Amino acid sequence: MSNKKIKIGVVGVGRGKSFMQGASDLINMKLVAICDTWEERLEKVGNEYGVATYTDYERFLEHDMDAVILANYFHEHAPFAIKALEAGKHVMSETSCNATLAEGVALCRAVEKTGLIYRLAENYPHTVFNQEMKRLYMEGEIGEVTYAEGEYNHPMSPYDRLKLSPGRYHWRSWLPSTYYCTHALAPLMYITETIPVKVNGLSIACREVDEMTVRVTDPGSVILCRMDNGSVFRIFGLILPGHSNWYRLHGTRGAMEITRGPGYFGPGQVRVWHEEWDLKPGEVKERTYVPNWPEHGDLAEKAGHGGGDFWTNFHFANAIRSGEQPFLDVYRGVTMSSVGILAWKSALEDGHPFEVPDFREENSRKKYENDNWSPFPKDAGPGQPPPSILGRVEPSEQAIAYAKKTWDEIGYKGE
Numbered sequence: 001m002s003n004k005k006i007k008i009g010v011v012g013v014g015r016g017k018s019f020m021q022g023a024s025d026l027i028n029m030k031l032v033a034i035c036d037t038w039e040e041r042l043e044k045v046g047n048e049y050g051v052a053t054y055t056d057y058e059r060f061l062e063h064d065m066d067a068v069i070l071a072n073y074f075h076e077h078a079p080f081a082i083k084a085l086e087a088g089k090h091v092m093s094e095t096s097c098n099a100t101l102a103e104g105v106a107l108c109r110a111v112e113k114t115g116l117i118y119r120l121a122e123n124y125p126h127t128v129f130n131q132e133m134k135r136l137y138m139e140g141e142i143g144e145v146t147y148a149e150g151e152y153n154h155p156m157s158p159y160d161r162l163k164l165s166p167g168r169y170h171w172r173s174w175l176p177s178t179y180y181c182t183h184a185l186a187p188l189m190y191i192t193e194t195i196p197v198k199v200n201g202l203s204i205a206c207r208e209v210d211e212m213t214v215r216v217t218d219p220g221s222v223i224l225c226r227m228d229n230g231s232v233f234r235i236f237g238l239i240l241p242g243h244s245n246w247y248r249l250h251g252t253r254g255a256m257e258i259t260r261g262p263g264y265f266g267p268g269q270v271r272v273w274h275e276e277w278d279l280k281p282g283e284v285k286e287r288t289y290v291p292n293w294p295e296h297g298d299l300a301e302k303a304g305h306g307g308g309d310f311w312t313n314f315h316f317a318n319a320i321r322s323g324e325q326p327f328l329d330v331y332r333g334v335t336m337s338s339v340g341i342l343a344w345k346s347a348l349e350d351g352h353p354f355e356v357p358d359f360r361e362e363n364s365r366k367k368y369e370n371d372n373w374s375p376f377p378k379d380a381g382p383g384q385p386p387p388s389i390l391g392r393v394e395p396s397e398q399a400i401a402y403a404k405k406t407w408d409e410i411g412y413k414g415e
């Protein structure tokens with residue numbers, strides 16, 4: 001495999017386009033096929049890239065390729081990943097890896113059975129400042145983590161949100177407030193190499209934020225994770241007014257964070273500080289600076305999400321070539337995704353703690369193999385939870401009319 005070009009196929013022509021762009025000669029990767037059920041969009045993107053197009057996933061999997069990148073609906077990745085693995089393809093999957101705990105167990109088993117590479121396509125750990133904080137952490141700059149905070153709170157206008165979520169049952173309108181937690185949590189896990197073992201979740205309901213959309217979920221949540229070294233991480237999101245993508249870590253001998261301020265990730269500086277009595281010779285009490293990329297800065301600079309979008313394909317390609325599972329492997333991916341699910345169970349019980357299974361261990365994960373608990377409309381049935389702590393809420397007629405008008409503009413014809 002080492003010198004061979006890696007042939008990839010991408011599912012989903014929305015977010016999927018950034019992986020198509022990233023499949024370049026620079027990392028010896030080539031896009032050969034794409035798949036989407038939205039035919040007009042599929043053909044347009046297919047023409048742009050000059051590659052084979054498929055509306056049927058099973059047929060797409062028959063295409064001659066080494067790996068599949070999944071950017072289809074948020075809550076439908078696991079069954080697609082398992083099919084791709086069973087068809088002999090390596091998989092990189094957008095977040096979330098699994099929409100239920102049972103899917104998480106099945107996915108771990110499928111990766112173990114096939115021995116193929118699986119990677120969560122998290123890009124936020126690879127921003128320049130999160131890579132710098134990892135370097136500092138590994139050098140012992142702040143000692144061992146005791147407490148950390150990660151925020152991914154990304155408000156958008158009702159119009160923009162409706163454009164991104166065509167249809168009353170689109171996943172973005174049904175996603176409980178705790179589920180999209182990986183952008184806040186993954187960087188902290190990557191920097192510290194710790195993993196959550198217990199969670200508490202609280203959801204913030206506020207219908208005013210969604211007055212003019214068809215979202216039936218809460219706009220905000222806080223998750224507390226007890227990590228495997230005893231530390232506590234606070235995870236905040238999701239669309240409450242007041243944009244904030246931000247990270248801070250405290251350790252046994254200091255702290256570090258990215259500075260707050262305007263911009264998608266703020267001013268992009270790292271701030272490190274120590275107590276006077278903890279200073280080692282040559283260390284300063286406090287410093288703030290704009291870090292440099294460890295490598296490939298010129299390529300990363302051109303990519304989206306603070307450069308993070310370059311590194312997803314890069315690390316996936318390296319994992320395939322080396323045959324070694326990447327850091328963001330199936331266990332870390334499924335654990336993170338399951339934090340969102342378990343925190344939702346917790347939020348519906350006003351913060352009751354829930355244990356996170358050890359997905360590496362069959363003994364620990366087995367009891368979840370039939371846990372199909374899910375708030376999504378496709379899984380509706382007795383015993384399934386609501387997507388809001390307010391229960392099952394209905395959008396107003398005015399919001400539905402506004403939504404239909406917006407979807408019309410983007411050529412969406414469904415309900």
Ligand SMILES: NC(=O)c1ccc[n+]([C@@H]2O[C@H](COP(=O)([O-])OP(=O)(O)OC[C@H]3O[C@@H](n4cnc5c(N)ncnc54)[C@H](O)[C@@H]3O)[C@@H](O)[C@H]2O)c1
Binds near residue numbers: 164
């Ligand atoms: N990492 C990031 O920065 C980032 C940014 C945006 C989105 N995402 C993630 O990427 C994924 C996709 O996001 P999006 O915004 O493009 O979502 P989307 O819902 O707009 O797009 C999903 C696409 O998948 C297609 N699709 C759905 N079912 C299909 C099927 N059975 N077969 C083939 N195609 C199918 C849809 O037609 C649509 O074009 C989500 O999981 C989202 O969380 C990640």
